[in-house]
Amino acid sequence: MSAATKPALRVGVVGCGVMGTDHARLLARQVSGAELTRVTDLDPGRAAALAEELGALTSPDGPALIAEEDVDAVVVASADATHAALVLAAAAAGKPVLCEKPLAPSLEEAAGVVRTLDADGTGHLVTLGFMRRVDPAHVELREALHRGAVGEPLLVHGTSRGVTAGSGATSEGLVTGSFVHEADSVPWLLGSPVTAVCWQAPGRSTGTDTASGDLQDPQLLLLRTADGVLTTVEVLLNARYGYDVRCEVVGRTGALALSEASQTTSLTTRSADLARTSTFAADWRPRFAEAYRRELQAWVDGVRGLEAPALATARDGLVAAAVCDAAVRSMRAAVDGAGLWTSVEVSW
Numbered sequence: 163m164s165a166a167t168k169p170a171l172r173v174g175v176v177g178c179g180v181m182g183t184d185h186a187r188l189l190a191r192q193v194s195g196a197e198l199t200r201v202t203d204l205d206p207g208r209a210a211a212l213a214e215e216l217g218a219l220t221s222p223d224g225p226a227l228i229a230e231e232d233v234d235a236v237v238v239a240s241a242d243a244t245h246a247a248l249v250l251a252a253a254a255a256g257k258p259v260l261c262e263k264p265l266a267p268s269l270e271e272a273a274g275v276v277r278t279l280d281a282d283g284t285g286h287l288v289t290l291g292f293m294r295r296v297d298p299a300h301v302e303l304r305e306a307l308h309r310g311a312v313g314e315p316l317l318v319h320g321t322s323r324g325v326t327a328g329s330g331a332t333s334e335g336l337v338t339g340s341f342v343h344e345a346d347s348v349p350w351l352l353g354s355p356v357t358a359v360c361w362q363a364p365g366r367s368t369g370t371d372t373a374s375g376d377l378q379d380p381q382l383l384l385l386r387t388a389d390g391v392l393t394t395v396e397v398l399l400n401a402r403y404g405y406d407v408r409c410e411v412v413g414r415t416g417a418l419a420l421s422e423a424s425q426t427t428s429l430t431t432r433s434a435d436l437a438r439t440s441t442f443a444a445d446w447r448p449r450f451a452e453a454y455r456r457e458l459q460a461w462v463d464g465v466r467g468l469e470a471p472a473l474a475t476a477r478d479g480l481v482a483a484a485v486c487d488a489a490v491r492s493m494r495a496a497v498d499g500a501g502l503w504t505s506v507e508v509s510w
């Protein structure tokens with residue numbers, strides 16, 4: 163059956179916040195072969211408004227949406243702590259699921275999910291939303307590295323900055339919610355697993371007096387991969403000036419970096435005060451808009467049996483959780499902001 167004659171994949175989205183809304187709009191308007199049929203959210207008004215905008219129906223909650231007859235596959239974009247149960251419910255129902263990162267906030271929970279998927283033989287139904295794997299700039303960087311453009315890699319420098327931390331942000335949440343992207347993208351980029359992590363922290367940025375009262379921002383994570391490469395990752399939630407993700411790989415014969423243009427929105431202003439300025443995005447959506455579109459298209463194509471680029475699996479989610487776990491253990495044992503090297507332990 164050709165792509166044109168295959169029936170559209172009917173997708174339900176759980177969680178109608180920032181990411182769920184973005185994914186639902188893409189599925190309804192831009193992803194070919196997909197039909198958005200259902201949405202749900204803890205806040206029924208939010209779900210109803212999105213359903214009306216996109217011509218979908220609402221379901222009372224996640225489990226009910228997964229069970230709907232007009233839902234073939236599910237996108238999970240609700241809060242991190244809800245992911246594991248929803249992924250397992252979708253897999254148990256035999257429905258493919260694309261789950262936003264992380265698979266679960268803790269290593270124990272992520273390992274439990276993978277154990278159950280393995281026992282039931284349903285791991286193939288689960289995809290993790292590590293969208294850097296299909297971000298054009300990251301893909302180009304990886305391809306150049308692998309064709310030897312700068313020789314063997316020695317160092318990686320990652321930077322991940324946001325405008326302001328949310329009111330519920332915590333030190334450990336920064337690791338499991340933000341750094342988790344590098345926990346997946348660095349080994350993916352290098353083709354080598356992270357073996358140890360060391361957590362370090364300087365003073366605190368303005369804006370760390372959050373409701374939790376427990377936010378170390380920024381944090382610096384050092385990673386060792388099995389290939390001997392050393393990686394630095396700076397995560398700064400309260401950068402103020404804009405959303406800014408960077409990556410540079412230093413090799414034996416040169417260096418490769420994501421271009422400046424890939425970090426900013428496209429507007430450059432030349433003004434009468436003899437200045438040239440470019441504008442940063444306020445959050446991650448403009449920077450990764452094309453990656454989210456490609457991710458959803460690849461997921462829908464893959465589920466429909468068409469050829470598509472490889473996306474992250476539940477096991478990749480578990481491995482990233484193990485890297486985050488090592489970072490958190492290094493943080494918990496830190497003295498005056500200086501943690502020790504801590505081994506990554508993946509067990510399931």
Ligand SMILES: NC(=O)c1ccc[n+]([C@@H]2O[C@H](COP(=O)([O-])OP(=O)(O)OC[C@H]3O[C@@H](n4cnc5c(N)ncnc54)[C@H](O)[C@@H]3O)[C@@H](O)[C@H]2O)c1
Pocket residue numbers: 176177178179180181182202203204205208223224239240241242244262263264291292293339446450
């Ligand atoms: N891939 C990325 O680049 C990226 C970026 C941001 C966030 N995320 C992830 O996406 C997910 C959503 O993040 P967000 O920024 O949209 O958060 P958000 O707070 O804007 O939205 C989350 C929504 O989920 C709803 N919700 C919570 N628990 C629910 C449940 N049990 N059932 C149904 N709805 C529920 C909330 O009411 C809220 O509307 C998180 O897991 C986050 O880590 C991924």
